Amino acid sequence: MRVTWSGGELTFRLDPEDEITGKAADEHPVKLATNTCTISGVPADAHPDLYAVAAWTVVAPWTRRKITFDRAVSAEVAAALQDGWGVEAGPVGAEPRGAGGTLAISYSGGADSVAASAIYPDAPFVHFRRVPHARVPNRWPHYRSDVLAKLAKRTGRELTVVESDLEFTLAEPRPGYPEHHAVAAGALLLADRMDLGGLAFGYELGSRWLGGDRYLLRYTPDNPMWAPHGEWGRLFAAVGVHIVLPVGGVSEAVTMRLALNSDLKEHVRWCLRGTDGPCRTCGKCLYKELIQAAVERRPIDTPITADRPVARKWLQPPPFGGQEMIEYGLARVPGIEQSLFAKALDHFDASEESTSWLDHCYPPAIDEIPPRWRDEAAAFLTSNVGLMTEREIRRVETWGS
Numbered sequence: 001m002r003v004t005w006s007g008g009e010l011t012f013r014l015d016p017e018d019e020i021t022g023k024a025a026d027e028h029p030v031k032l033a034t035n036t037c038t039i040s041g042v043p044a045d046a047h048p049d050l051y052a053v054a055a056w057t058v059v060a061p062w063t064r065r066k067i068t069f070d071r072a073v074s075a076e077v078a079a080a081l082q083d084g085w086g087v088e089a090g091p092v093g094a095e096p097r098g099a100g101g102t103l104a105i106s107y108s109g110g111a112d113s114v115a116a117s118a119i120y121p122d123a124p125f126v127h128f129r130r131v132p133h134a135r136v137p138n139r140w141p142h143y144r145s146d147v148l149a150k151l152a153k154r155t156g157r158e159l160t161v162v163e164s165d166l167e168f169t170l171a172e173p174r175p176g177y178p179e180h181h182a183v184a185a186g187a188l189l190l191a192d193r194m195d196l197g198g199l200a201f202g203y204e205l206g207s208r209w210l211g212g213d214r215y216l217l218r219y220t221p222d223n224p225m226w227a228p229h230g231e232w233g234r235l236f237a238a239v240g241v242h243i244v245l246p247v248g249g250v251s252e253a254v255t256m257r258l259a260l261n262s263d264l265k266e267h268v269r270w271c272l273r274g275t276d277g278p279c280r281t282c283g284k285c286l287y288k289e290l291i292q293a294a295v296e297r298r299p300i301d302t303p304i305t306a307d308r309p310v311a312r313k314w315l316q317p318p319p320f321g322g323q324e325m326i327e328y329g330l331a332r333v334p335g336i337e338q339s340l341f342a343k344a345l346d347h348f349d350a351s352e353e354s355t356s357w358l359d360h361c362y363p364p365a366i367d368e369i370p371p372r373w374r375d376e377a378a379a380f381l382t383s384n385v386g387l388m389t390e391r392e393i394r395r396v397e398t399w400g401s
């Protein structure tokens with residue numbers, strides 16, 4: 001792989017051994033659509049390691065053995081690419097970038113990132129906004145990134161919106177981040193200007209510890225994407241931008257509750273399609289409605305009926321993505337046996353007691369937060385959520401076994 005930056009435009013060329021259909025860290029096959037993308041509003045003089053890691057968030061799935069950058073990177077970044085992916089990176093010759101002092105939040109506007117924002121009320125936001133690609137047709141026009149960017153502006157937080165078409169480098173299954181970390185490509189390029197030492201993401205317990213991203217449904221302390229000692233964690237640390245998961249120890253029920261109790265609650269939006277409000281008809285709206293109904297202890301309120309395609313997956317046997325939250329909802333939503341989730345009751349024996357761990361914080365997730373930002377998160381989570389008991393901790397650590 002050879003990558004070239006021209007301002008905020010990234011161009012990459014595959015080497016003979018590289019593949020058009022690659023594999024992201026979550027094991028999903030991703031097919032290349034085009035070899036250029038643009039990230040706008042970023043400085044022209046970022047540290048070369050920041051350009052390198054921003055590029056890697058886009059090209060990693062298609063790179064096999066070697067990556068050649070258009071400017072020298074530090075030995076630290078080259079080592080992180082070698083150790084993590086077995087990829088030879090060069091040229092090498094830059095001094096490493098020292099870590100800055102600021103923590104920013106990669107803010108999507110969904111419940112998880114709003115909850116992360118509640119933990120760090122003074123942290124600035126970086127919001128990634130998808131824009132069309134000049135040469136790739138948009139086959140998923142429902143995504144209203146304009147609406148989400150507008151909501152982010154209304155939060156009143158210090159905000160940088162990064163506009164990018166990088167999701168269109170991916171042709172299949174549909175436009176999206178080649179790697180989950182590509183959402184941070186703009187924030188990485190802004191790291192010098194913002195003096196970033198950390199970047200907080202809204203990944204919660206399921207994604208970080210329960211194999212949620214990979215649908216493995218297995219306890220995953222060594223999650224390659226989000227563990228500090230995983231390959232991505234080490235690569236971000238090598239450029240002085242530590243990955244921080246403020247809500248990595250709590251479930252989506254907790255992030256929902258924190259988001260709906262937060263100052264930003266008017267601006268929460270997990271639906272990618274709605275304009276004036278959530279669309280209420282997409283799969284995400286249905287899943288989040290189950291969680292919200294469970295948190296609010298009320299029946300499900302949805303126009304979706306069991307014969308609709310978005311309901312189909314709940315009629316099949318598990319495993320489900322976010323399965324722990326399905327169990328949580330089954331145990332807590334009044335009248336669930338009359339809802340379209342009724343069939344799922346056949347497969348689980350969930351009770352309030354068996355799902356109580358999903359109301360508390362898994363302590364090792366706090367220990368993973370870099371020391372500089374740990375105490376603030378620990379204080380917030382201890383007083384607003386509460387830590388898991390030994391028994392609840394065992395539920396996490398035996399998940400899927």
Ligand SMILES: [Zn+2]
Pocket residue numbers: 271272273274278279280281282283284285
């Ligand atoms: Zn929706």
